[in-house]
Amino acid sequence: MGGRRFGGRRRAAVGVVCGVLAVAVCGVLVVRAVTRAEWWQVRHSVTAVPVAPLADVGPPPGPLATSWQRSAPVHRGPLAGYNSVAFEVAHGQAVLASGGGLDVRDARTGGERWSYRRMGWTMLGWAATGSRLVGYFERDGDRGERMMVGFDALSGAELWRQADETPASVARTTLRWPAGSDAVLTTSGDRRVLYGRSAANGARLWTQRLPAGCRLFEGAAHASDSVETTAVLALDCAKGPSRLIAVRPDTGAVRWTRPLESAEAPEVTVLDGVTLADDGTALRAYRENGHRLAEWGGENVCGDAICPAVVAGGRLVVAYRPNGARRGERRLEAVETASGQAAWRRDAPAYAALAAAGGRIYALRPRLSGALLPAGVDVVEPGDGGTRTVAAPFAMDPELDGARPWLAAAGGLLYAAVPTATPRPGGAARLVALRGGSAGPGPAELGGTPAADWPDACALLKRPDLLAARLDPGSARPGGDRIGEQKLPHPVSCTYEAPERDGLPDAPPLTVAPSGGPSEQPSGVPAAPRDSASPDRPGSTSPSASASGGGASGKKSPGRDGDRRTPEPGASGPGTDDDEWGARSLTVTVKWVAPTGQAASALMETLRAVQSQARRRTDIGGDEAYELGPTAGTIAVRVDRYIVVVTAARPPGAASRLARAAAVGLTGGAGRSPEPS
Template identity: 60%
Template sequence: MVGSRQRPDGRPETVGRVRVALGLASAAVAVTLCVVLVDKYVLRAEWWQVRHTVTGAPVTPQSEMGPPPGPLAVSWEHTTQTHHGSVAGYDGVAYQVAQGQVVTASGRGIEVRDARTGKGRWSYRRSGWTLLGWTSTRSRLAAYFERDGDRADRVLVAFDALSGGLLWRREGELPAAVSRTTLRWPAGSDVLLTTDDKRRTLYGVSAVTGNRIWRLALPRGCRLFESGAHPSDGREALAALGLDCRQEGRHRSRLLAVDPAKGVVRWDRRLGSRESPEVSMLDGVTLASDGTALRAFDGDGRQFGVWNGDGVCGDLMCPGVLARDRLVVVYHPDGADSGDTRMEAVNVPSGRVEWRRDVPAYAALAQAGGKVFALRPRLSERLLPAGVDIVEPADGHTTTAPAPFSMDPDLSGVRPWLAAAGGLLYAAVPQAAPRPDGAARLVVLRGGLTGTGPAELGGVPEAAWPDACALLTKPDLAAARMTDYVAEPSGASAGSVSLPRPVSCTYEPPRKKPRKKDPHEKRESPGPEPSTTGSVAPGPSESPSKSSSKSSSKSPSKSPSESPSKGSEEDGEPDLTVRGLTVSVRWVAESDPEASRMLDALQATQAQARRRHDIGADEAYEIGPTAGMIALRVGRYVVVVEASRPPGAAARLARSVAYRLHNPS
């Protein structure tokens, strides 16, 4: 008889081992379950990651009408900071005006405001996630988020566009052809366009339920571009997407037009290069720029316009709008100077060019009420504000008004954007502040009060502009050791109005007059004279000029043509000669608050700007890495003083300018 070993309490030892094993297994299961539950209900829980606000307030739709010609005033404005997420290139800010609302999309999330008042309506953000795409169709809006540091963890969220209420949330879905510039991807007819990881298939996802309703395989050898500045665009009835197609061993881009409601191809066109095209879709017209040409297609895919040239659109998509069956487009003519810009109106049914003219480098276009609104970065080369041109699409006739803000289109963060609705004009421009990441500033403009002066100057009479050369008097120049400096004035014009006085004054050192020869001075012999002091005539390898320079360098006397600054540097003394001095009247506003807003807009576009309280002006900023530029405001005058050297010269002279503006003679 064989028996098992007994414990002191009488229990078999094998039973204890089983219980220990079961206990360890139970503990492992419990730990695993806790990890899963914590990951699902804590780490990935919506209740702490999501910040979601909704609204029940009604909104009033807007008419398709912009402001009337004339001065413009700020109705409201809002700044959105740039968000740098884990995915490079998707750090822009984009806008849309629709259904009486302004939608702002950035890496931080979605923010929706009342288009008339700017009051917030609803918003959605996810902590630890970055918004990399958004789209809208009818009364639905969808946003695509990826978890920071884990691109495989993604989610698509749909909302009611008016209230912000959550409709559905779907994980793993990938939007089709998101634009890095606008963060938009195509949607229409309550259908969102998505794709698979290989980007070779299109799916139609219902914006109402989140379910897939159709599937479309892309042409053989073609796939969606993985990224692009603007590789796709869409309207309710049609979506256009750029394709990267490999055929006969070569890559070529194509443009595919799809019906979002049915998932069928409407038309397919080959383009001219292997680059990702820039695609822009208007009401019934599709524009595509691929680095070789800008092409225009009608609703059936018929090409009715083409503008050839590798720089026809520059670095961005050519601005274009559709007004009264006319495509109005801005482009750079092929073969012209790089800065030349032309606006052209093309009749869509016939393809005939109705008019064309040279224009400023418009940064954005919009149309409403049969008018075309064009945003120009500068009202004039020497003036501070941006400008808005109102263009008649029938003949190109233009009226100009200053925009009450300053802009630098080369700043990153937002592509300059323009829209018109409800008698308002919406303009978005990049700015460098808050530093270092910058932001996008949305400025909403309405028609301003008509002043006694021309609309091109914001209603300010031409006589109110001071003479830039009179802001520094002779005592001011003498105190800066500039007694003999020569003033070179420069004028400016805005639209058809020319200012009667100089708006800029540059001070140049006096030109040295040649020394008059003394008639009694003994004329030197042209040739070398024999000498017994050991002087040597120039040899064959030494030119007479070098010999003379050597002999003159031994002389303690200075040449009459030698500059005083050079002599003082050689003597070890600091150079106090002012160089590069320019005084510019950049703007005269209708009121002090408007001038203050203009100065604030100027400093907000600068990478480095510091407030100065010792200039004696109402407001002043030191701009740039050195103290070589001072921008100041006295009353309604905005003036910039520049001096490249010596350090501190610009600030000293700016104090004199501020005093002169406070105490006009």
Template identity: 60%
Template sequence: MVRSLQRPGSGARPLDRGRLALGLVSGALTVALCAVLIDRFVLNAEWWQVRHTVTAQPVVPQGAVGPPPGPLAVSWERTARTHHGPVAGYDSVAYTVAQGQVVTASGRGLEVRDARTGGTRWSYRRTGWTMLGWSATRSRLTAYFERDGHRGDRQFVGLDALSGGVLWRRTGEHPAAASRTTLQWPAGAGVTLTTDDARHELNGRSAATGARLWSRRLPAGCRLFEGAAHPSDGLESLSALALDCGGRSRLLAVDPATGRVRWDRSLGSGESPEVSMLDGVTLVSDDTALRAYDRDGSPFAVWNGDDLCGDAMCPGVLVGDLLIVAYRPEGARGDQGRMEAVRVSSGRRVWERAAPPYAALARAGDRVYALRPRLARGLLPAGIDIVESGGGVRTTPAPFALDPDLGGVRPWLAAAGGLLYAAVPEAAPRPDGAARLVALRGGPSGPGPAELGGVAGADWPDACGLLKKADLATVRLADHVTRPERGSIGGVRLPHPVTCAYEPKKREPPTGETGAEGADPDERDHEEIRGDQDGIKGGDREPRDAEPEPAARGVTVSIRWVAPAGASASGLLDALQATQAQARRRTDLGGDEAYEIGPTAGTIALRVDRYIVVVDAGRPTGAAARLARAVATHLHRPPT
């Protein structure tokens, strides 16, 4: 017989209440456990967050050899879109060439390609996370990720550089002074450098296992710069890091293998400097000077000035005992620069010369490659100068366009395996932009000079012969003054004008009608309209209220390039439109390709076979299109 523990009409006994409480606690623990398991194995699980490919294919190492002097051709090229993650300012794309591979680093993650062919080898990225830093030493890469919207969730991932295999993962620290423009932080001797939350400590972790090998406290009152453009750099045997020491900056050089301080120098500004390391030389630029230190930390060259390097580090290379640096002298105009060679052992200047504002330098053996944003004033391609250690220069066009004012990637050069690698920013795809990586090889020579890409100077048409008087009459500019402008590249002078400006003739005011300023109203309102001679920035003029079909205020026709063949001209025109914030394709102008550049239709870039021409006519509306159509007709059938 079973007897009830509860009398009819009575409340719950303590035993029942205990069971109820135990059930509630058990349920709460179950829910909490499920939440933890879901967070760990679902929300933060590697299996769905990580996009990871690996390779077992061997890679062929490359020698330190670039292409020979002469015309250049594209071996392969790729674009990488910029990644605008939740952390402002970390939207750059950066590159390096090592061990026969090209590494592309961006907020999306790492992508590694075969340096000879451009074929994909391996990649690593994390969905919902942004890569804010990476380092490289020997055959190891380390990537640093932060979870979008949860900056406290951070992770280091150690990777084998050749296969892409994951070696280790760690949480809890930060990269040591990662660059905002290249996302890279120092590593060397198989050790990657990290820091604590307060940035008062410098740690060395094994790039192979992630284990901490050493730790060093920074000098009292000092901490590492955070979020700076380029506050550190490193090689296998030495790492240099800028320190913020209570309003004064310092430069600390350490041995990455042991953490031992090799030297420590005070700088002249409280702002974060730009730091660049070459083999045995450290360059530091702040708003007071550009300084060069040898491997022992002794300064051997100083260039004083607050804007020598602009917004980026002055490019420099080391050729034996010779440091070659490009900078902008104080008071120089936008197209003026200087290049100097300084002996490291003595500090003596060996040579100096005027130079364009080089965007990047690269060395291969005794040869230095220098990237100039414009081959020459008024022409479209970027240029490559080959600088000999004695100061001699040979110039050749690059098969791409470069606007150094665009963001997304700092212009970059590297030479290896007989190829020259160049990275330049693009505005397309709009609005985010991208970085274009181009691998260049030596191209076929032609009947003309290397400065023209092998094209004979006689093949360049006369810019003033591309429009007839009847063509100009259609925009009411039959009565005009012609202003031709010739072009030259180095010692090569083109035989015909490359730019032709058509301006309306000034009219004498009628007797007794002088207007408010004593001049013809048309003359007062006259605005000379020209294309930007150093790039395509046109189409930004707003039309004024005027009578129907007014006379054109001015027209400019510019021959921006003559390529060896139509295919290479097409690639160059595509590179041009990709650097423009606004570009619209036109298919009704009679040429092979055409784009309207800018917010209005006043500037048109046109390709006819191997010729690239820019027509600039801001008003009246449609004038640029009419004249571009006429130019296309005359290039298809040259006028007699």
């Protein structure tokens, strides 16, 4: 009897154990087959369509037009600082790389070729060499689970995977890590050993132990770079300053090592036969054998990023900030790579990127000029530094996060990548492929628009408009502009000041005409609301709401529409001593005149895209208008092919009212151009 009870308990215990094991096995199978299965977390497309390589030539000097463009959103992953988007053009393909994965497109048309993404993973590095691409991924929330994946760059076919090592010195600004000669460079966990791994099959090719007491920098901005024959990495050494080490990617053989003069991580760029390193004390250029080629001293010689540089026609061309230069001063200098002698140098704008192709150098300038809206491209001759400037069909703000401005030229096209603030919240990088555009009747500096088409900024607002805003029509300060040798015949900007004492005659207040523009209010007719909030501004309130009752304090604002009281003797007028609003001024700027309204609309869209805050206004008039910035003090309005920006910070609503008046001035004075059929 007791034996049967004992046998029953044993069978029950065995059953429980078997049940537990079954549950555990099922859990493991679920984790392997479902939770971490490739079939649902990987999005991978491939292609069998061939693509032809691109010739080493860019567009000719002259007007530029957009051939195609794509936007790559910034991937806001769990690791701060690895939120960049980077690009490369090779083998007839354009590669867009971000934390979200790889997106490869036809470089001629922008059409999709192949892509790779892993849900729940972030791509923290990528390398390109020959016809191979390699991506490095880490699982979100678990940096111990990592994976390298090799791809055929033309088809997107997966070639290999490897899960043990990490990339050698990933550049946080581009997510690139060194590769060349069909090998990628990886490192050990303590970052004291360098490995070469085949980009074709993932096999380890060589091992190189780094100098004693030195290790690779981790998470540096741009402490490594490579070309096919040479990889250069910065070393963080326990004793003394940091060092550079140059190795052959195919064998790991050390080409040269050089000490730097700072312990900080340098910015490193490797070009064809030249290495540049900025360690915070100077920018130094080294030949392929490690001998110093040139040096530019100064703590801020490159600013916040590596100096743009290219090698063309046997010369190293570098854009840098001269030591002791004032803010905004830059210089472009060419150095003979054989002798180290300076061939030429000239003053230059703050170029954001350089590219070389077909015996020409292309330089991206964030602004065509100080007052105008578009970016610009300088086409530079490496022989003598001669430059031709052309307008780019987009606006840019190089200070935005998410993408370092980038430039490349191939196949008769010029590729430019610029950061944008949209889409919210992380922003994106816009890749634009530019081709040679049709030559217009005007100069290439103005996009083919004749200089005579530029309206006079001081003629857009009439005397009643200014008096209604309590501004002095006689205080107009015109501002001209020029691009290279091309000078605009009329002022592109006009600034008005309020008088120091309110001695201006009364003027009819501005109101909104049925067309959406301003009109003079007839005597005895109540004024319309001065600046109602745009219906496209969620959560916004009308700037006139607080003004109508004097705000929370209940005090009236002197000199505003609907408040025409005469100031008491000795009281300050609405000028520099305005009690409530302070000094008042207005600036009207003709930002651009495009060849067609369609081109102006496209440029207006790029202006909106680089603004962290841009709200569409439907009550301004014209063809489209945006309110820019956190307050209602800046309005950009487009009327056909004309783009004008009105800035008036005080009082609230002044910018909107005067932008309506400027829109009417453009409609009546500038005329409208016919669209091409």
